[in-house]
Amino acid sequence: MQTLKIIHCADAHLGSDIRSLGHLGARRKMEIRQSFFRVLELCEEEKADLLLIAGDLFDQPTPDQELVSQVIGQMKKIPHTRIFISPGNHDYICLDSCYMTADWPEHVTIFQGAYECVTIEELQVNVFGAAFQGVNQEIPLLKKKEEAIGYVKNDYLNLGVLHGDLVSSTLGSTYNPVTIKQIEDSGLDYLALGHIHLRSEVKKAGNTYYSYPGNHDGRGFDELGEKGVYVGEINRAFFYDLERQFHFKEMGSRRYLEVKFEPGKFMAEETVGEEEIARALQKELEKSGFDRWRENLYKIILTGDIRENVVLSPEGIKSWLSEVFFLKIKDRTRITVDYEQVAKQHTLKGMFVAKLLKGIKEAEQKGDFEKKAVLEEALSIGLKAFYTEVGYDVDE
Numbered sequence: 001m002q003t004l005k006i007i008h009c010a011d012a013h014l015g016s017d018i019r020s021l022g023h024l025g026a027r028r029k030m031e032i033r034q035s036f037f038r039v040l041e042l043c044e045e046e047k048a049d050l051l052l053i054a055g056d057l058f059d060q061p062t063p064d065q066e067l068v069s070q071v072i073g074q075m076k077k078i079p080h081t082r083i084f085i086s087p088g089n090h091d092y093i094c095l096d097s098c099y100m101t102a103d104w105p106e107h108v109t110i111f112q113g114a115y116e117c118v119t120i121e122e123l124q125v126n127v128f129g130a131a132f133q134g135v136n137q138e139i140p141l142l143k144k145k146e147e148a149i150g151y152v153k154n155d156y157l158n159l160g161v162l163h164g165d166l167v168s169s170t171l172g173s174t175y176n177p178v179t180i181k182q183i184e185d186s187g188l189d190y191l192a193l194g195h196i197h198l199r200s201e202v203k204k205a206g207n208t209y210y211s212y213p214g215n216h217d218g219r220g221f222d223e224l225g226e227k228g229v230y231v232g233e234i235n236r237a238f239f240y241d242l243e244r245q246f247h248f249k250e251m252g253s254r255r256y257l258e259v260k261f262e263p264g265k266f267m268a269e270e271t272v273g274e275e276e277i278a279r280a281l282q283k284e285l286e287k288s289g290f291d292r293w294r295e296n297l298y299k300i301i302l303t304g305d306i307r308e309n310v311v312l313s314p315e316g317i318k319s320w321l322s323e324v325f326f327l328k329i330k331d332r333t334r335i336t337v338d339y340e341q342v343a344k345q346h347t348l349k350g351m352f353v354a355k356l357l358k359g360i361k362e363a364e365q366k367g368d369f370e371k372k373a374v375l376e377e378a379l380s381i382g383l384k385a386f387y388t389e390v391g392y393d394v395d396e
């Protein structure tokens with residue numbers, strides 16, 4: 001039996017706006033489109049027999065026509081790769097869905113409803129899939145292979161592609177709940193999943209392997225690190241260790257990274273300024289990506305204690321690192337100061353601290369620890385405001 005080369009991707013969310021990056025958002029949106037086109041190029045380079053797209057290829061059922069025709073145009077360039085798409089909760093099938101209205105090439109199969117089987121005789125493979133038909137899909141789409149529309153008993157490989165939420169019970173999600181038991185019962189050799197943007201390893205349930213590759217390129221600070229696709233080879237002869245036949249390949253054009261940094265460690269002397277802090281921070285960033293560190297998107301969290309008389313402004317630090325593509329700094333440092341002493345001062349600052357300390361004590365006595373934590377943060381941020389301008393934005 002021949003070996004099949006498979007590429008599995010999911011959750012490209014093409015066309016989604018990237019709002020968190022300000023004026024860079026439009027550029028990032030185009031980069032994510034381009035890196036998806038590189039996934040298609042990879043199919044050609046790897047001579048992939050199959051590309052399995054596990055849903056949410058588009059961010060909505062009716063994306064811009066220009067985007068749809070670009071995607072179709074790029075897919076036409078790889079006629080040797082059979083492409084299978086199972087629409088998800090974002091690009092669900094509906095009457096005016098781009099999957100129904102656009103003219104998709106012959107080698108692209110889009111599942112449009114219930115669980116279905118498409119057999120490719122020359123590759124000796126059955127590909128199973130199904131589509132979301134609305135934002136929610138409460139009834140599980142995954143079935144036993146014998147129950148799929150179009151299934152004919154044969155000894156071919158059985159691959160599935162599906163958008164769904166891996167949960168412990170079929171009541172556990174409104175996004176096509178998929179359970180381990182269902183995967184075990186599916187009779188599939190490999191199930192290509194999408195929906196969860198965090199990559200999973202290639203795992204096994206019963207005799208079925210499955211994985212989430214995560215999205216191919218990051219769209220925000222909730223999608224950190226390397227992003228990409230799975231590239232795998234599948235053949236019954238080495239089917240017992242599919243984990244080793246599938247490899248993750250990074251396709252993301254930039255990485256979103258979160259870095260915790262303690263400026264206090266670099267402030268032993270009175271004279272340490274923002275530039276020195278910025279250079280120390282730069283060394284940390286360089287570790288994250290060597291020569292490509294400038295290309296990444298960073299969320300820097302300043303932590304630890306700093307002395308009362310030190311003025312530290314995130315904007316100031318940022319100005320020394322302007323060569324980085326995108327950087328945002330959250331100041332979560334605390335000023336080391338004797339609050340009780342400050343509270344005794346007959347100044348606005350003293351009154352503020354006294355009032356907050358009183359509130360913290362009361363919250364503690366009442367056992368309201370949520371309120372206590374909020375007031376403690378207010379105390380820290382408020383006190384900083386007496387020394388410098390505080391830019392505070394609530395974490396998304």
Ligand SMILES: [Mn+2]
Pocket residue numbers: 056088089090163194195196
């Ligand atoms: Mn989804």
